[in-house]
Amino acid sequence: MRSDELKKGSQRAPHRSLLKALGLIDEEIKRPIIGIAGSYNEIVPGHMHLDKIIDAVKTGVRLAGGVPLEFSTIAVCDGLAMNHNGMSFSLPSREIIADSAEISATAMPFDAMVFIPNCDKVVPGMLMAAARLNIPSIFISGGPMLAGVFKGKKIGLSNVFEYVGGYENGTMTCDDLAEAENAACPTCGSCSGMYTANTMNCLTEALGMALSGNGTIPAVFSERIRLAKTAGMQVLKLLEADLKPKDIMTKDAFYNAIAVDMALGGSTNSSLHLPAIANECGIELTLKEFDDVSKEVLQICKLSPSGEHFIEDLQMAGGVSAVMNVLHENNCLKEAPTVMLKPQLEVAKMSRVLDNDVIRSFENAYYKNGGLATLYGNLAADGAIVKAGAVDKTMTKHSGPARVFENEEDSVKAILGGQIKKGDVIVIRYEGPKGGPGMREMLAPTATLAGMGLDKYCALITDGRFSGASRGAAIGHISPEAATGGLIGLVKEGDLIEIDIPNRSISLKVSDSEIEKRKATFKPLVKQVESSYLRRYQQVVSSASKGAVLLKNY
Numbered sequence: 001m002r003s004d005e006l007k008k009g010s011q012r013a014p015h016r017s018l019l020k021a022l023g024l025i026d027e028e029i030k031r032p033i034i035g036i037a038g039s040y041n042e043i044v045p046g047h048m049h050l051d052k053i054i055d056a057v058k059t060g061v062r063l064a065g066g067v068p069l070e071f072s073t074i075a076v077c078d079g080l081a082m083n084h085n086g087m088s089f090s091l092p093s094r095e096i097i098a099d100s101a102e103i104s105a106t107a108m109p110f111d112a113m114v115f116i117p118n119c120d121k122v123v124p125g126m127l128m129a130a131a132r133l134n135i136p137s138i139f140i141s142g143g144p145m146l147a148g149v150f151k152g153k154k155i156g157l158s159n160v161f162e163y164v165g166g167y168e169n170g171t172m173t174c175d176d177l178a179e180a181e182n183a184a185c186p187t188c189g190s191c192s193g194m195y196t197a198n199t200m201n202c203l204t205e206a207l208g209m210a211l212s213g214n215g216t217i218p219a220v221f222s223e224r225i226r227l228a229k230t231a232g233m234q235v236l237k238l239l240e241a242d243l244k245p246k247d248i249m250t251k252d253a254f255y256n257a258i259a260v261d262m263a264l265g266g267s268t269n270s271s272l273h274l275p276a277i278a279n280e281c282g283i284e285l286t287l288k289e290f291d292d293v294s295k296e297v298l299q300i301c302k303l304s305p306s307g308e309h310f311i312e313d314l315q316m317a318g319g320v321s322a323v324m325n326v327l328h329e330n331n332c333l334k335e336a337p338t339v340m341l342k343p344q345l346e347v348a349k350m351s352r353v354l355d356n357d358v359i360r361s362f363e364n365a366y367y368k369n370g371g372l373a374t375l376y377g378n379l380a381a382d383g384a385i386v387k388a389g390a391v392d393k394t395m396t397k398h399s400g401p402a403r404v405f406e407n408e409e410d411s412v413k414a415i416l417g418g419q420i421k422k423g424d425v426i427v428i429r430y431e432g433p434k435g436g437p438g439m440r441e442m443l444a445p446t447a448t449l450a451g452m453g454l455d456k457y458c459a460l461i462t463d464g465r466f467s468g469a470s471r472g473a474a475i476g477h478i479s480p481e482a483a484t485g486g487l488i489g490l491v492k493e494g495d496l497i498e499i500d501i502p503n504r505s506i507s508l509k510v511s512d513s514e515i516e517k518r519k520a521t522f523k524p525l526v527k528q529v530e531s532s533y534l535r536r537y538q539q540v541v542s543s544a545s546k547g548a549v550l551l552k553n554y
C-alpha cells in the first residue's frame, strides 16, 4: 500500500486526522510522502552527524515537491563493541535494522524511501529492508571519516588496534600510543580505511542504489551535504519512473558489486552481507560465485588496512565510478539500472581515474586476483573466506601446528602472553553465528598479531568473522561452524593445518580414521547465553556460508 490510500475516501478520515496531528496540512498530504529512514545517534562516531545529512535530504525532497517524514533505526559501532560481549550483538543488529525499517515503513505506508545508514550493519540491514518494501528507494550514507596523521603518516583506527600489539611487545612507547589514540579518528564518519562500513557504502554505489560519490565523499565535506540534497530530489524522480529496488538489485547488479569489491580489496564481511541482501531480492549468491569473480577481477586498489591509502585518497582518485571505469575497460562490468536513472555502464564510461597509484590498471594491479578468496577443504566443506590481498606474501601457503581456543578472549591472552610461536596456526572456534552466538569480529587477535609482527609467521582461522580492519593470514567464516558439528570443533592442540590460498584450500592434516574416531565422541560445546535476543537469534540463524540470514520458516 502507498500513502495514496490514506488520502482518499471517508474511511481514511481517522488516518488523515493523525497525519494532521503530525502537523501536516492538506497541501502536504496530497503530495508524495517520502519515508526517511535515518540512523542518527550520539553513540556511533559514524552516525553522530547524520542529523545534518537527514536535514539535507529533507531539503532535497521538499525542493522536488515531496513531503519527508523521518523515522530511525538502531546502529552499532563495531569499534566500540570490539573484543567484548557487545560484539555478539553486532551482526544480529543487521536483522533488527532490516525488520524495524520494514515495520515502520509498512505501518505508515510511504510513496518512496530515502535510507540514511553509515556503519557496518546499517548499510546491509537497510538494503535488506529496501528489497522487502520494494518501493522506489535511494541510499545516501554519512560518508567516511578523514584519516588521522601521526608522525607525518596517515593513520586510521586499524593502526591503533595494531599499536596495542606494538606497545605490548615494547616496540611502541606509552606516549606514542597516546598520541596515536588522539590522532587516529579526527572527524565524524565511518572509519577512514577500506573497512566494512566503507566497503558496504562503496558497494551500495556499485549495486546501483546510491548516487556516484556515496561511498567516498568524506563525511565532513560540504559535497556530502550537496549529495544528500540531490538524493532527496532524485527520489521523486525514481517515484515518477516507478523504478524499484528489485528492478535495480538484479543478479547482474550483484555481479557488479562483487567485482567492485574484488577490485577495491574490501572487507570479508561483504561475503555475508551481499548474499543476505540478494536473499531478500530472491536471488541466490554463493561463496563460489565470489571466487569466480575473484579469478576474473584483479585488485587494483590497496587501501588501509592492506595498504597506505585511505578512502579520502580514493575519492580524490575518482571514487567508485572510476574503479568501475577500469572494470568496464576490462569487460568486468555488467549493464544494470541505477538510481541515477542511467545505466551503470554509462556512469562508468563517464568517469576517469585521476590517480594511477590509488586506482591502478589491470596491467599494473596490486594483486593478480580479486581481494577476497574462498577456501574449501575438509576444514571448510561449505567454504571459508580470506582477504587474500592483505596476506603477507610469505604466508599465502602455510602449514603449522594448531593452537586451539574456544573463544576470542583466550586467544588474545595467549598472544599478549607470548604463548604463540612463529609458525603456529591459531584456531578460534565457537564464535560462529550459532556458536558465538552472533559471530563476533576478531580484530583484537588479528591486529595484535600484526602489531607484534607475527602476521608474517602465524595464521589465524576461525568460524567467527573479522573486521574490515583485519589483515594477515586470517581465514574466517569457516563453515560449517563448530557449534553445528563442523570439523573445526574436532581440531586438537598441535594438529597440523595446511593453508594454500593460491589453490584455495584449507585442510586438517589428520588421518580419516582419526577424524572418524573423534567424530564418534564429539559433542559440540554448549555456551550459556544470557541474552534472550541472542538465544532467539541462535535458534534461527543460518550458516555464514549463507550470509548468516535467518531461516525463512521458523
Ligand SMILES: CC(C)(O)[C@@H](O)C(=O)O
Pocket: 077, 078, 079, 080, 120, 157, 191, 195, 196, 197, 267, 269, 441, 466, 467, 468, 469
Ligand atoms: C570498527 C571497524 C573497523 O569499522 C570494523 O567494524 C570493520 O568491520 O571494519
Ligand SMILES: [Mg+2]
Pocket: 078, 120, 196, 441, 466, 467, 468
Ligand atoms: Mg565491523
